[in-house]
Amino acid sequence: MAIAIRYAADTHEAADILTQAFVKMFRSIHTFDDTKGNFHGWLKRIIINESLDHIKQRSRFSSLELDTVEEPVVNNDIIEKTDAAAILELVRQLPPATHAVFVLYAIDGYTHKEIGGQLGISEGTSKWHLSEARKILQQKITAIKN
């Protein structure tokens, strides 16, 4: 549920994602091979794929290339003092495609190549979305500070 919540726009969408993911899991349980990985990782991948399918339905991934890299400076103390629900709300305020790339990269540890393969975009577009996510989050976190 925690995985679906990170990608969903709200709690109801997270419940839908989880339901669909479990139905798919039960229907394809015979394809699970424990020699390739553990069951938790397999189920996590199903939930993430289902989440990305939901995001693709409600957003459009345009091809964008990153020209300059700007590393935003964010005070860690602010994040530590901020509530988890508030941080989740900040992440959900990102545009859908940027939101998906940020969660995939920063939280679930996907590389830009893997994100590009998952979402059908180039690595440059994935980097652009990550940069956009960092800039927006910096502005919003700075706004919380003030």
Add this chain to the structure above:
Amino acid sequence: MNNITPYEKLIAAKLEEMPVPDMADSIWASIDMQLDAVVDTPKENPVHPFKINTKGWFIIAGIALLIGAIWWYIHSQSAANKTVTPTPVPEKTAPVPIAPADSSSLYPLPRKGTALPLPPVMKKDSISVIDKLPQQPPVDSIQVQLVPAIRVDSPEAKDNRPQERVFDSIYLLPTHKKPRGVKGITPNDYRISVQKDSTHKQP
């Protein structure tokens, strides 16, 4: 850009600690309902009630061949009967004139108005017209030759010449060679020679 920044790690840790809403029961009910719906839906390859296997196709083909053979046999038999059946020939009858009673007549006279069959009138020089060939015993189909009937008004019949034969590729020559021409007439008799009268003909 390719590294996760410290604040992102903090965000990830915060989101992992995020309390999950208590929706387990509703989610499980929804999963149960969707799985039941999946089970109730027909499979992609449903079993057809009238599906015929390979053996069935062979049986159907055999029955079809048998029916075809029976039909062919019946059809050939009926065709043979049609060709052999003779057409009814009308009887030639004529009223017999009543002759006066004669003491020399040994046979009783027929009553007036009765019709007696007459024998066919055969002239010595006439060519008998055969409308139908006499029925022959069944022979090999290769040797059967259909000879057309001789027409009475044809030039062959008038000149008392045999009708031209229709040759085909399987025509068989007769075993005994017939003598050619008329006896007593040699080929020299047909030679055309210039006579005296024709050279001195006056215009």
